[in-house]
Amino acid sequence: MSAAPGTNGVLVDRYGRVARDLRVSLTDKCNLRCTYCMPAEGLPWLAGPELLTDEEIVRLVRVAVERLGVTEVRFTGGEPLIRPGLVGIVTAVAALQPRPRISLTTNGIGLDRLAPALSAAGLDRVNVSLDTLDADRFTRLTRRPRLGAVLAGLAGAAAAGLSPVKINSVLMRGVNDDEAPALLRFALDHDYQLRIIEQMPLDAQHGWDRSTMVTAEEILTSLRTAFDLGPDPAERGAAPAETWLVDGGPARVGVIASVTRPFCGDCDRTRLTADGQVRACLFATEESDLRAALRTGVDDDELARRWRTAMWGKRAGHGIDDPTFLQPTRPMSAIGG
Numbered sequence: 001m002s003a004a005p006g007t008n009g010v011l012v013d014r015y016g017r018v019a020r021d022l023r024v025s026l027t028d029k030c031n032l033r034c035t036y037c038m039p040a041e042g043l044p045w046l047a048g049p050e051l052l053t054d055e056e057i058v059r060l061v062r063v064a065v066e067r068l069g070v071t072e073v074r075f076t077g078g079e080p081l082i083r084p085g086l087v088g089i090v091t092a093v094a095a096l097q098p099r100p101r102i103s104l105t106t107n108g109i110g111l112d113r114l115a116p117a118l119s120a121a122g123l124d125r126v127n128v129s130l131d132t133l134d135a136d137r138f139t140r141l142t143r144r145p146r147l148g149a150v151l152a153g154l155a156g157a158a159a160a161g162l163s164p165v166k167i168n169s170v171l172m173r174g175v176n177d178d179e180a181p182a183l184l185r186f187a188l189d190h191d192y193q194l195r196i197i198e199q200m201p202l203d204a205q206h207g208w209d210r211s212t213m214v215t216a217e218e219i220l221t222s223l224r225t226a227f228d229l230g231p232d233p234a235e236r237g238a239a240p241a242e243t244w245l246v247d248g249g250p251a252r253v254g255v256i257a258s259v260t261r262p263f264c265g266d267c268d269r270t271r272l273t274a275d276g277q278v279r280a281c282l283f284a285t286e287e288s289d290l291r292a293a294l295r296t297g298v299d300d301d302e303l304a305r306r307w308r309t310a311m312w313g314k315r316a317g318h319g320i321d322d323p324t325f326l327q328p329t330r331p332m333s334a335i336g337g
Contacts, residue, residue: 009068011068011308011311012312013280014314015265015314017266017268018268019267019269019270020069020238020268021072021268021270022061022073023269024060024075024271025273026078026083027051027077027079028043028045028078028273029078030082031107031109032079032109034131035143046274046275051274052274052275052291059300059303060294061073061096061100063300065098066096068304073093073101073103074102074127075090075103076104077105079107080104080106081107081109081114082110087114087117087118090122099122101124103127104123105126105168106126106129106153107142107150107153108129108152108157109149109150110153111128111156112153115159115162116156116160119162125162125165125166126162127166127195128165128166128167128168129168129170130150130169131170132147133182133186137176154190155190158191158192163191166192166194167192167195168197169183169195172214173212173213177218178222180222180223181225181226188251193253195241195254197256198258199214199259216261220255228247230244230248231244231245232245232252236266237266238263238269270311276294277291278310280311281314290307
């Protein structure tokens, strides 16, 4: 493919990939200070007027669903649970036709309280970040003594029917790299699904070092000290996690090896930041501004055209292994997972 995108159709790029999974960041703020994400003092947050309003978010999601073929919408942050209008946003997106699948990635704090309302609004499921089951380690990692709140959030999500409840864990060498088996046992005991993620170069401090990253191969080796892992016959498709059957199944565990086993060739994601920027890739160094277009009064057709143009320029891969790779200026908390 070499021609520019037309004025109609899905979010296709020049390599033929079609984006059907939209990640929407609702805020860059977070109530934790995870060491691999941001400094202890936090970051300069976006000012209120820079953020998309609830109505602007819903309009852009509607354009994505009705005009661009998006079928999956995941709300992220920062921490999306601290967005005051979250339940109303979910309600509005769940009313769209065709109705997209709606999920949420969260640190889980406050989820026990909000889960019933989110489920009633139309949220289908959640991913909860949890890197350790040790309270002292949790406090050191997140700089907040809130492990109990996260565990309560997981239980609350399950009770509200937001299933499958998935746990996202990042292992760090010399910090929590011994916890893979314990995290999987915890997930199995509570009927959660574990996904262990290679640490990516998305920290605000730009201190990521590949040599200290726990690789997918190391993660699997650790898990196999306690469990039998077999090949998963299910089709992976565009899912970021490669999954294995645990002790013969049906339970599964996933590893997201964004660095050592990149899956860019099957990527089906497009991203919208809390301040209305389209990002074609998590590691993109360029963005396309839809907020300005919204606020100057363009119609939905023009918003869709600009979004298609932004996605057409998506690169073949993230390029982490390229000597010229540059870490994005924005950290993960400002991009959305």
